[in-house]
Every structure is written in structure tokens, then in C-alpha cells.
């Protein structure tokens with residue numbers, strides 16, 4: 516298939532793997548290089564195409580928290596359920612968020628209990644529901660990193676233009692650079708470089724990652740999602756390390772403009788602002804990483820509309836290792852529940868729910884224990 520097969524060419528992949536091995540052999544260290552792929556989409560490509568197994572022994576991939584469903588704290592799921600339980604509400608969400616466990620129940624369980632929770636494919640679907648049901652309150656669960664922010668911001672602006680009074684967003688957007696900064700200051704992590712998410716970067720561009728090289732002296736390569744994208748980006752990253760360089764490089768230049776997407780950034784700036792603090796599952800409170808709706812658009816802010824008293828912070832039970840897996844300090848198979856009581860049919864943590872979660876990736880591609888990793 517044109518535009519797909521070119522990026523899955525086995526001969527080119529083998530050549531890149533050889534080059535990575537040659538470069539890695541020039542790096543003298545006692546411990547393996549630890550390279551983090553921030554995004555869960557990259558984690559899946561690594562496993563789906565067996566890339567991790569082709570890498571030299573002195574390169575270890577660390578799976579990052581780049582899955583918005585996975586970092587969603589339980590308290591926010593509880594807030595979603597509280598909104599969905601209000602009379603007259605149609606609560607709309609992308610499908611993967613429906614199964615994330617809250618302290619009482621997931622949205623899917625709330626739907627089974629009679630709440631009107633509907634899966635949609637875009638925020639514009641939710642807007643169409645608001646037009647169709649003027650007597651109902653339609654809420655869209657706005658979730659995701661910068662990739663999805665322009666579409667929710669533009670939907671809100673469209674609702675505003677149309678004067679719709681029965682539409683709002685429950686805003687849980689988060690920003691990638693602030694999350695990366697939290698990882699870089701984690702004393703348990705010793706990373707040597709990053710693969711940065713191509714879809715996020717398509718919106719924000721390359722400049723917001725400058726602090727990673729300037730302040731933390733870690734090289735970073737913006738990367739696409741096909742196997743050759745990942746292999747080329749790994750080659751670029753290892754080359755930087757081998758040559759003692761530390762730069763932000765853009766492997767995904769066919770999609771990612773250096774300055775980002777001007778129209779998307781304008782919509783984001785118009786509608787959203789950062790929250791001083793917001794809780795992330797596994798990462799705790801991170802300043803300036805969470806996003807909220809600006810006061811000028813408070814009429815479309817479900818938090819204000821439903822006078823939401825934020826649910827109390829809740830943590831996963833002690834024996835579940837979601838937080839450690841999310842931070843990259845533990846592999847999924849080190850969690851005692853992995854593949855046993857926690858599996859895709861009965862997920863106990865968000866990492867097993869979302870298609871971008873690392874536990875779901877390990878399970879789907881048979882990485883069930885260290886010997887097969």
C-alpha cells in the first residue's frame with residue numbers, strides 16, 4: 516500500500532538495525548543506554564514489529580507515560596461518572612476512556628447502571644448530539660495531549676459561534692513538555708535520550724523540546740510511527756550519543772513542521788490555559804501540565820457548569836504497580852497482577868485498558884515475562 520509499505524521495507528530495516536549495532540558498539544559504558552519512547556503508540560510499534568528484540572544488548576527501551584488515558588487519575592474518572600449521573604446528561608467520550616476504572620465504577624459500568632454514556636469518534640459528533648437534543652446537556656470528555664487539543668478547542672469555538680447553550684467540555688487535556696520535565700526530574704529514572712511523539716509535535720513543533728537538551732542535556736528525536744520511522748530515529752539518537760552531541764532532531768519532517776501547526780496553536784491559545792497544578796496517575800502533581808478552559812468560555816466548561824467538587828485523590832491498591840510501570844521504573848511483567856487478574860478482558864489499571872498502554876502492548880505481543888522480553 517503506497518505511503519505505508521515504504522516505511523515497512525524489511526531490507527531497509529535490516530540496514531538500519533546493522534547501523535544501530537555498529538554505532539552502539541562504539542559507546543563504552545558499564546550500563547545499557549536507557550532510551551525512552553514517550554508515546555504509547557511508539558511502544559506498540561516497537562513490539563508489533565519486534566524492534567526491541569533486534570536492538571543491541573546495550574540499548575534498553577524505557578516505556579514512557581505518553582498515553583493520556585493511562586495518566587488519568589482515578590479521581591477524574593469519578594468526576595466523569597458524577598457528571599454522567601446528573602439527570603438529563605448525555606456524556607460522550609472516546610471508547611478507550613469508557614473502561615478506565617474509577618474508585619466506584621468506570622463509565623462503562625455507569626452506562627450499564629442506566630447513565631446515558633455514548634462513545635463518539637470526534638468532539639464534533641458530540642456537538643451534533645447537542646444540536647439534536649436541545650433539551651439535554653451534552654458533555655464531551657476532552658482528553659489527550661496536544662494532538663487532540665485543536666479539535667476540542669475548535670469544537671468549543673463552533674458551539675460558541677452557534678450559541679449552543681447545552682454543550683460543554685470536561686477538560687482533561689495535558690501537555691507533553693511539562694510531563695517530560697517531570698520525568699527528567701524523577702530521581703528513579705536515569706535516561707539517556709528521548710523519542711518524542713510525532714503526532715503531538717505536528718501540533719506544537721520542535722521548539723518546545725529545547726529545554727530537554729538545554730537544561731537536562733538529553734538528546735531527543737521527534738519520531739513517526741512506522742517501523743522504519745522508529746528505527747531511523749533510534750539510529751539518529753544513538754548517533755548523537757556516540758558523537759557526544761545533544762540536539763533536538765526531527766525524523767518526522769514529512770509531517771512535523773518546525774514551528775508546529777499555526778491554526779491549531781491559535782485555537783489552543785484562544786480556548787485553553789495551563790492549570791497551576793494537576794494530578795497525574797503515577798506521576799503525582801505536575802505544575803503547568805494540566806489544561807483548563809479560559810474564563811471567557813466558562814459557559815462551555817463542564818467543571819463550572821456542574822459545580823464539580825473535585826473528587827478526592829485516590830491511588831491504585833498497593834499491590835498494583837501501575838505507577839511504577841507508568842514512570843518506566845518497572846516492566847509490566849513485574850506487576851504481580853499482570854496477565855493474571857489484570858488482563859484486557861478484566862483490566863485493573865488504565866495501562867491495560869488503553870490501546871496505547873504499555874501493559875496492553877506487552878500482553879498483546881506476548882511479552883509476558885523477562886525471558887521473552
Ligand code: SF4
Nearest residue numbers: 837850853857864874
Ligand atoms: S498489569 Fe494491570 S495492575 Fe499491573 S501495572 Fe499493568 S495495568 Fe496496572
